[in-house]
Amino acid sequence: MTDAVDMRVSIGALELKNPVLTASGTFGYGLEYDDFFDVAVLGGICTKGLSLEPRHGNAPARITETSGGMLNAIGLANVGVEAFCTDKLPKLRERGVTVVPNIFATSVEDFVSLAERLDGEEGVAALELNVSCPNVDHGGLEFGCDPVAAARVTAAVRAATRLPVWVKMSPEAGDLAGVARACESEGADALTAINTIRGLAIDIHSHRGKIANRTGGLSGPALKPIALRMVWELSRAVKIPIIGIGGVSTWQDAVEYLLAGASAVQVGTASFVDPRAAKHILDGLASYCSQRGTTPEQLTGAMI
Amino acid sequence: MGLTWRPDRAYLTGLAVAGTRKPVSTRAMHTLPLAQRDDLGNGYYVLWFDSPAPVAASAGQFTMVRSAEWGVAPLLPRPMSLLSGGSRPSMLIKVVGEGTRRMAEDPMGQPYNLLAPLGHAWTPLPEGHRPVLVAGGVGVAPLVYLAEELSAAPDALAPISLYGGRTTRDLPLAERLEACGELAVTTEDGSRGRAGRVTLLLDELLAKAAGSGDKLAVYTCGPHGMMRAVAERAEAAGVWCRASLEAPMGCGYGVCLGCPVAKRDGSYFYTCVDGPCVDAKQVDWTKEVF
Ligand SMILES: Cc1cc2nc3c(=O)[nH]c(=O)nc-3n(C[C@H](O)[C@H](O)[C@H](O)COP(=O)(O)OP(=O)(O)OC[C@H]3O[C@@H](n4cnc5c(N)ncnc54)[C@H](O)[C@@H]3O)c2cc1C
Ligand SMILES: Cc1cc2nc3c(=O)[nH]c(=O)nc-3n(C[C@H](O)[C@H](O)[C@H](O)COP(=O)(O)O)c2cc1C
Ligand code: FES
Numbered sequence: 001m002t003d004a005v006d007m008r009v010s011i012g013a014l015e016l017k018n019p020v021l022t023a024s025g026t027f028g029y030g031l032e033y034d035d036f037f038d039v040a041v042l043g044g045i046c047t048k049g050l051s052l053e054p055r056h057g058n059a060p061a062r063i064t065e066t067s068g069g070m071l072n073a074i075g076l077a078n079v080g081v082e083a084f085c086t087d088k089l090p091k092l093r094e095r096g097v098t099v100v101p102n103i104f105a106t107s108v109e110d111f112v113s114l115a116e117r118l119d120g121e122e123g124v125a126a127l128e129l130n131v132s133c134p135n136v137d138h139g140g141l142e143f144g145c146d147p148v149a150a151a152r153v154t155a156a157v158r159a160a161t162r163l164p165v166w167v168k169m170s171p172e173a174g175d176l177a178g179v180a181r182a183c184e185s186e187g188a189d190a191l192t193a194i195n196t197i198r199g200l201a202i203d204i205h206s207h208r209g210k211i212a213n214r215t216g217g218l219s220g221p222a223l224k225p226i227a228l229r230m231v232w233e234l235s236r237a238v239k240i241p242i243i244g245i246g247g248v249s250t251w252q253d254a255v256e257y258l259l260a261g262a263s264a265v266q267v268g269t270a271s272f273v274d275p276r277a278a279k280h281i282l283d284g285l286a287s288y289c290s291q292r293g294t295t296p297e298q299l300t301g302a303m304i
Numbered sequence: 305m306g307l308t309w310r311p312d313r314a315y316l317t318g319l320a321v322a323g324t325r326k327p328v329s330t331r332a333m334h335t336l337p338l339a340q341r342d343d344l345g346n347g348y349y350v351l352w353f354d355s356p357a358p359v360a361a362s363a364g365q366f367t368m369v370r371s372a373e374w375g376v377a378p379l380l381p382r383p384m385s386l387l388s389g390g391s392r393p394s395m396l397i398k399v400v401g402e403g404t405r406r407m408a409e410d411p412m413g414q415p416y417n418l419l420a421p422l423g424h425a426w427t428p429l430p431e432g433h434r435p436v437l438v439a440g441g442v443g444v445a446p447l448v449y450l451a452e453e454l455s456a457a458p459d460a461l462a463p464i465s466l467y468g469g470r471t472t473r474d475l476p477l478a479e480r481l482e483a484c485g486e487l488a489v490t491t492e493d494g495s496r497g498r499a500g501r502v503t504l505l506l507d508e509l510l511a512k513a514a515g516s517g518d519k520l521a522v523y524t525c526g527p528h529g530m531m532r533a534v535a536e537r538a539e540a541a542g543v544w545c546r547a548s549l550e551a552p553m554g555c556g557y558g559v560c561l562g563c564p565v566a567k568r569d570g571s572y573f574y575t576c577v578d579g580p581c582v583d584a585k586q587v588d589w590t591k592e593v594f
Contacts, residue, residue, distance in 0.1 A: 028559035035331040048561070056571055061594050063554050063562035068376040070554065074561045077572075212592075221376040249376070272380055272555040273370070274333060274417065
């Protein structure tokens, strides 16, 4: 019986129903799924990256497919934190969804303002700091690649909210473990890893970049081995929980991430292929645990 | 020109076609075996699926489609206009890359995932207007569906279809448009119909309508440049015009934000949820999509 398995996981002080979440920017605001499945069954959803003001995003083309993956440069188009709090969050709350707003800013002050705004809202489980967006001119990667800058953002947000703070790691940090330890020591409750890696695709007929921004973040199955390796390294570098992201498309992928040291996973690009992907992964993981008489918590870091 | 448009026909007035845009239906993932594939030549195919749970679609809506057996490449589902819905959903495909190549070659019976129906259908024909369907190449699919919907409607006014292709081999399903009303075609090489672009026919039709005072409603789908030319002419003539937009798509249901098309007000349409069928006047046709 799958429902006999205890699927709950602890991310620091926060308990999640199960370890399957959805990744920021790949699941909208969680309200687009009514026709497909009940999003409240998931461990949680990370929203599209929210900024203080609404953003239109980059000019098209914004996405292109590559071998076993895709590049995107959306440019953090989003409704803004205010519209999120008034239009989206109440509905998510009503449905019992575990909500993790993903926040993005170009300055420490703005990160703090975002955290303060969301701190006052009911129904927010944690905050995910996007210090690793590769697709905007300022702010993103600069914080995520430099341990000092990452620590500054973490400390400031930590002081501004009572909510758990998750910091999303950039795979482009030369010293990933250094950034991770800096965030941990400034009070991050968990690390989520990884964001996309910048890639490039060129149209050989027009000789132009396939996306208008030229470079875009690589996501999907092509990213998985790299992301899995980074999750494994991170889990050895810090004591706080790691949430694994990168190409999780099947329940088997989720098991691998847990074994590598993740306490939970986020499903990203797979939701484009099938909007029910996260639910299928959760169901598959539950029956795997049931069959092996284990739990997600026991699988975490169990790689031999 | 092959066009025999007679504005004095009785059926040109007083018609409102209700029901071309049914209430928003539930989107669902349908896993269906590939039931039939018609080879229309020159890389065009019609794919048919058998769907026990009917796909409650209207003309202009689309589906995100890929085979359940493709593994991780091609990864993303491909947006395709629905050519029909119900228990026998179908689509017209043109082979342009790996995804469509597989659609043209996968064996019968292979399971496909169709997320459908998606997006906004065509806006219903405004009362008293004569429908004019302007198609370019594979963009004909949602217009064939519309023409057939219009002819099934009880008091339907037969559409005038203007259809342009590069050559005579690039006019798939022309006969289905013809069966629903009047059809005039153009080819760039003159191998069928008038030589030149389809806007040539539209210019003539708009001029006639201006003279007779008849009200036209233009529906268009085709390459961006063609739709732009159609939209500009319709606007200049003060004629109602709807276009079915094309954009790269990641998800098809509004979460990836990968499918923007610039609007005149400086913001974007998200083609999959705000379109694909939109008011042509709101589009900033000067901006690129790909
Ligand atoms: C709403 C909508 C409805 C569509 N309806 C139809 C239809 O009825 N029949 C049909 O044959 N095609 C239709 N298309 C286009 C179709 O989606 C693309 O041709 C298809 O995705 C190409 O896939 P591929 O793997 O064969 O080619 P790829 O290898 O992905 O690309 C090959 C070429 O096709 C272009 N392309 C890729 N994606 C798109 C896209 N979304 N739209 C247009 N060009 C694209 C690329 O720029 C490239 O030049 C529609 C697109 C949209 C957005
Ligand atoms: C279209 C798209 C938009 C994204 N937007 C965001 C975002 O707003 N904030 C963020 O932190 N990550 C964003 N990401 C990154 C994902 O959350 C995730 O880290 C990445 O896609 C890797 O996971 P995947 O391979 O499962 O997709 C985005 C990814 C994609 C594909
Ligand atoms: S295709 Fe994903 S938002 Fe339109």
